[in-house]
Structure formats: structure tokens, C-alpha cells
Amino acid sequence: MSKNTGDTYLAVGIGIGLPLGAVLGFIIFDELAIGAGIGLVFGITVGTAIDSNKTKKE
Template identity: 40%
Template sequence: MTTHLEKEHQLIPDGYYIGTYIALGVSLGLIFGMNIFDNLPMGLGIGLSLGVAIGAGLDGDAKKKGRVI
């Protein structure tokens, strides 16, 4: 049932974007932390916070538009 709603009606489950962008933020934070800052925990924290902020914003926007299952 949810697969049909996701594919045919372009609806997303609750927390979809935050889960995606946390993973993306952490991976980019690790790369930047190792290469630019030479401080892995600082890069990880920055990447995680950016991922949470972007994901929460996109999830909130999807809820306002009524695209959440």
C-alpha cells in the first residue's frame, strides 16, 4: 500500500529527508574534517548539524504541502 502511494502519488514517509541528509552531511563532514580542518570530530559535528537542518527543513516543507504518508 505505501509502495503504491510513494511511486504513483509521489508521497514520502515521515522523516525521509532528514534520514537522507543526515547520512549525506556526516559523509561530507568526515571528508571536510579530515582534509580541510584536520580535525575529524569538528567536521563530523558540522556535517551532522547541516544534515539535520536541511533535512528538517525539507521534511517540514513536505508536511506543509501534504506529501507525507
């Protein structure tokens, strides 16, 4: 079960970080790909951090 929740948090992090980063990258850098890359890294980081925090409490 913990494997599935880890994948869920990672997917949610990527799902939120990728579009948000793309929009911010388009606004700030005027380049969609740069923002999408930054958002992807941010999403993976946040999803992994949430998963690590939840796993530690269990």
C-alpha cells in the same frame, strides 16, 4: 505516512551530511570529529527543512 517520510528525509540528510562533513573537516581542519559534527548538524537542518517544506505542501 507523513511521520515515516519525515524520518526518511531526516535520515537522508544525516546520511549525506555526516560523511561529507567528515571529509571536509578532515581536509579543512585536519580533524575528522569537528567535520563530522558540522556535517551532522547540517544534515539534520537540511532534512528537517525538506520535511517541513513537504509537510506544508500537503
